[in-house]
Amino acid sequence: MPKKIDREERRQQIVRTYLRIADRDGLEAATSRAVALELGVSTGSLWHYFTGFDDVVFRAFQLIFDRTNARITARVGDHGGLRALMALLEEALPVGEETEREALIVTNFWGRASSKPELGRFQSEVGAMWLRQITDHLTQAVDAGELSSATPVQELADVLMVLITGLQVECALKTPLAQTQRQWRMIRHCLSPWLTDTGRTGVGL
Missing domain, CATH: 1.10.10.60 (Homeodomain-like)
Incomplete structure (x- = not known):
């Protein structure tokens, strides 16, 4: 049989x-x-x-983000605020061997987005989800006294989201901006004006 x-x-x-x-x-x-x-x-x-090879490509694109999201969920766990934010960034930014490999593949997929609208739509959905999560973590950080009450949460979330996307491109291009320490300096630069002593101590920024 x-x-x-x-x-x-x-x-x-x-x-x-x-x-x-x-x-x-x-x-x-x-x-x-x-x-x-x-x-x-x-x-x-x-x-x-x-249905065809384009379907394979699209499923592969989805699988990369499914893997990333699973790692983010596992890393964030029950944490909130800055600790949750840093866990998300560690999996979304190309700062390790696995995330660097993913960045190389994902940015190649982006090159197909103009002729494959489904890739662009899916990327937009993932980006919107990450942006919501970043915004939620920043809001929690403000509520927990880790960030100043004057923190422009939405604008800061937008900047962090653009950094995630842009640094994946820099990684694919192998520019100095993609150096791990340099990426984290950019993140610190974005957060530092709004960090309280509690926030600075809590995540070592």
Whole structure:
């Protein structure tokens, strides 16, 4: 009796293979033929699980953000305020080996957004979610006395969100701005005018 194949698991396997090739050999090398070859199947068999290669690309884009969001949720846990904010930033900024690899792949996807509107829409949804979380953490920090009551919460959240996006591009371009210590100096520069003694001590800024 032929082995029953779990459709969703097979889809995940194809997407993970695509990302593994993109990470190892570059996005241009991650073709449908390369994915099929790595899996040991025919290229045509991939389309039993996806409508086309663009569908694979989109699912891969989603998977990267799903992984990031899962790490953020785990890191933030029950924390709030500045501790939660710093946990989010540590997973969203390209400041480690894993997040640097993700930045290289994600920024390549962004280059396709003009011709693949679904990528842009999904990126906007993720960005809006992160912006809400950043805003909530900053608001909690104000309420906890970690940030001054005069803190322009929404404007500060906007700046931090732009930094997250911009620094991923700098990472992909391998500029000095993407150096880990330099990224954290930018974050400190944004937060420092509003930090109270409690906030400065609590997160070591």
